[in-house]
Amino acid sequence: MSPRLLFADPASAVDALTFAGRAARFTDEGVRLQASGGVLAMTAAPLAPRGLGDATPTVLAMRTLAADPELVCDLVVDAAALAAVADDPLALTLPDTALSAPWAGIAPPRGGWEPRVGIDASTLAAKAQGGIARVSDAVPTDAGEDAVRAVRAAVWGSPDDELGGLPLGVAFAALSMGFISGAETSRVYANGPWTRITLDRGHIVVRGPLVSGLTPVRRTGPAAP
Helix, strand or coil: CCCEEEECCHHHHHHHHHHHHHHHHHCCCCEEEEEECCEEEEEEEEECCCCCCCCCCCEEEEEEEEECCCCCEEEEECHHHCEEECCEEEEEECCCCCCCCHHHHCCCCCCCCEEEEEEEHHHHHHHHHHHHHHHHHHCCCCCCHHHHHHHHHHHHCCECHHHCCCECHHHHHHHHCCCCCCCCEEEEEEECCEEEEEECCEEEEEECCCCCCCCCCCCCCCCCC
């Protein structure tokens, strides 16, 4: 029998399939599954750099679901390989092998989050749509993969004042993962370099913005008279 994820109710199993299906549209680096204490945390990276020199920000999308209390796991699997079980509405089948995704080594803090000013869901949606249009307009016809990634990195990595200086990619992740639905003001929290945007349907987590350029040169030696 194939390994399975076991959920507390059928709705959670359906939600897990929905999350995985959306993640598979934007990344081939899988979805992380972390379960303990009756809770399954699913994490994907709709945006993440590939290799040195790639300025794409790492933006994580997270959703927690009610799992079987005895389910314990921490692995990354192909999102497209998760499948429903015909005779068990509480289960999903897992692929036989796990993946190794660089972004999965990034661990947001579990606690210590401090509240910040919230962001309207309508603002996130508008910013995401505007960014999608910018990417479409900037990508040349018949552009190669490197050119497309460079454009995406420039657009989604740019900080936005209406998003509190966060990269535009957080809006893209919220929209693409289906976290935006109706009128809502997201709750925003920070912990050091980490920021979490919490909506009713899930969380977007980003680390940064990163400091670019060199730090100021400090004078050494004895002080000037």
